[in-house]
Amino acid sequence: MTPSQRIEFSKNWLSNDVFPLWSGKGIDRKNGGFEENLTFEGEPMDMPRRAMVQSRQIYSFLTGLRMNVVSKDIATFAVNQGVRYMIDKFQQPSGAFIYSVNVDGTPKSMNPDLYTQAFALFGLAQAYQLDPKPEYKTRAKDLIKYLYRERSVKAGGFTELDEKGNVSYKSNPHMHMFESAIAWMQIDKDPEWWKLGQELCELALNKFIDKQTGVLGEIFDENWNHVRENGRFMYEPGHQYEWSWLFSLYQDLTGKDTKAIRHHLFLSAEKHGTDPVRKIAFDEMWSDFTPKTISSRFWPQGERIKAAVRLGKEVPPSEQAPYHKGADDAMDTLFKFFGTPKKGMWYDQLSAQDTFSGNFSKSSSLYHIINALEEYVNLRN
Numbered sequence: 001m002t003p004s005q006r007i008e009f010s011k012n013w014l015s016n017d018v019f020p021l022w023s024g025k026g027i028d029r030k031n032g033g034f035e036e037n038l039t040f041e042g043e044p045m046d047m048p049r050r051a052m053v054q055s056r057q058i059y060s061f062l063t064g065l066r067m068n069v070v071s072k073d074i075a076t077f078a079v080n081q082g083v084r085y086m087i088d089k090f091q092q093p094s095g096a097f098i099y100s101v102n103v104d105g106t107p108k109s110m111n112p113d114l115y116t117q118a119f120a121l122f123g124l125a126q127a128y129q130l131d132p133k134p135e136y137k138t139r140a141k142d143l144i145k146y147l148y149r150e151r152s153v154k155a156g157g158f159t160e161l162d163e164k165g166n167v168s169y170k171s172n173p174h175m176h177m178f179e180s181a182i183a184w185m186q187i188d189k190d191p192e193w194w195k196l197g198q199e200l201c202e203l204a205l206n207k208f209i210d211k212q213t214g215v216l217g218e219i220f221d222e223n224w225n226h227v228r229e230n231g232r233f234m235y236e237p238g239h240q241y242e243w244s245w246l247f248s249l250y251q252d253l254t255g256k257d258t259k260a261i262r263h264h265l266f267l268s269a270e271k272h273g274t275d276p277v278r279k280i281a282f283d284e285m286w287s288d289f290t291p292k293t294i295s296s297r298f299w300p301q302g303e304r305i306k307a308a309v310r311l312g313k314e315v316p317p318s319e320q321a322p323y324h325k326g327a328d329d330a331m332d333t334l335f336k337f338f339g340t341p342k343k344g345m346w347y348d349q350l351s352a353q354d355t356f357s358g359n360f361s362k363s364s365s366l367y368h369i370i371n372a373l374e375e376y377v378n379l380r381n
Contacts, residue, residue, distance in 0.1 A: 015069035017344030033085035055123025056367035083127035095146035118176035125183035237273025238300030241307035302372035
């Protein structure tokens with residue numbers, strides 16, 4: 001496929017297969033909200049709904065509207081019912097959002113994990129972009145107040161919590177919090193978003209990125225030292241791509257020069273975190289640059305795409321070839337995940353033997369997919 005053929009395929013797949021299915025079966029018109037998963041027969045699965053899914057689907061429909069692959073009426077309905085459901089069913093008096101509810105809207109998991117808080121903030125920004133209701137901003141600021149009041153870490157950032165109340169320190173939810181701060185910064189001049197963005201950027205640059213290897217780790221202690229096993233720590237190539245893309249967006253907004261750092265993250269992931277024969281990005285690596293797992297989920301391919309096309313625009317034409325190749329290889333691999341029995345769906349993981357399995361698609365996946373496709377459509381020319 002040529003870039004123009006990939007772009008045409010992406011638009012047709014989204015408009016003809018994805019949004020007709022997910023705007024129909026993917027929205028619960030009886031109870032409200034977005035369905036968690038659809039079977040490969042295209043039917044909703046009876047299971048708890050996560051706040052994160054509501055947020056991500058709000059983003060997906062808004063992005064589909066930007067790309068002109070779903071109608072304004074459908075996208076507006078989807079976003080409005082999704083944000084209403086997310087606020088009404090998940091947000092607590094503290095300002096925090098709980099992890100999940102049952103199909104009938106009653107609480108399932110009351111855990112206010114940091115990952116959920118990041119995506120709740122993100123979903124509110126998306127809804128505010130479509131319809132700037134003061135309530136959405138107030139809800140978002142209530143969430144930020146909760147985080148600083150109850151979840152602050154002395155060394156910077158916020159705590160992660162599991163179901164049992166155990167505290168941990170992870171970069172991934174901070175990455176999505178950074179993404180959410182950027183989303184608010186793009187649409188609102190309130191200094192609170194800019195303060196949050198700056199703090200998270202500095203935390204990543206000063207703590208998350210290992211000075212010796214130049215890669216960004218996942219799991220830390222309370223002082224943001226990498227947690228190591230036998231002298232090495234785990235990192236994810238997909239998150240190197242994702243952070244590099246976010247650093248580019250952040251520089252566009254603030255002028256903060258992270259070009260050298262983000263291109264190092266990208267090129268290191270290309271060199272060590274991919275298989276050029278299989279054209280995949282690995283799920284997990286060790287900091288000695290050996291693979292921890294050689295399976296490959298769909299989402300690192302999406303992150304590779306969007307980082308490659310955006311960062312490829314930042315280098316001279318003579319240096320663009322590895323960026324173009326990374327984007328094109330990742331697109332070709334991502335398209336393989338779409339070969340499900342029913343069109344408009346996706347597999348989750350490619351095994352080490354290059355086979356797919358499963359019988360349903362996760363709603364949460366569309367956020368990664370459509371983000372990557374939008375960037376490729378807009379920037380790969």
